[in-house]
Amino acid sequence: MSTAGILSRNCVDVFDSLAGDTLDISLTRQLADMYKTLADEDGAVKVIRKPVQQQHTGKENCGPFEIAFAATVCSGLDPSACAFFECALHQHICEGFETGTIRLFPQGLPSMKRAKEMKTYVSIHCNCYEHMSGSEMVQCNGHQRWYHFNCINCHGKARDKILQQESPLQFQPLTLS
Structure with a gap:
């Protein structure tokens, strides 16, 4: 309860x-x-x-x-x-x-x-529902939800490209399993 x-x-x-x-x-x-x-x-x-x-x-x-x-x-x-x-x-x-x-x-x-x-602390974002203080997150334009880079397996060049955008905390919708 x-x-x-x-x-x-x-x-x-x-x-x-x-x-x-x-x-x-x-x-x-x-x-x-x-x-x-x-x-x-x-x-x-x-x-x-x-x-x-x-x-x-x-x-x-x-x-x-x-x-x-x-x-x-x-x-x-x-x-x-x-x-x-x-x-x-x-x-x-x-x-x-x-x-x-x-x-x-x-x-x-x-x-x-x-x-x-x-x-x-429980995260209202991300599919992991874990709150990771200070962890970088990215917002999905399609779902309007936030995800940890690690949880969507976004590393290296893909992560760097998102961070270099004018609005760095957004990406196009991905299908998450």
Whole structure:
């Protein structure tokens, strides 16, 4: 689950109950597309991946965790400080459907061991969605998108030719794989 400007100002908070310490490419693309209005002048969105109390390895509880995180944020609390009873998630959601209400999910005691927040920048440009500070980019006239020279495999004479143009940060549309 992600929120923008609710718990942290001018950035995106990501709560992910799957084990791992990196953002996968599909999540990175979603964040870049969803939160492009928060991009800074370099086309980067600040993302804070907040560690949650418990991790699970399977994907069967991703949805219930997302609902628990959303209910917690709507209650004005930080989901990263909560330790939900994973075995009670499904039943709690079913009870919510039956009663027509969503209330806070059952929780245990938070663990004392907490992972550190991971702060990163996601590019709203380029097909790699990675923000490389100070990396030269070129704009495609056809797509109106920006790309890193390395990501479009533009090196040597081709790169030099683009940089020598009067409007050096533009090139004709290319088909990218």
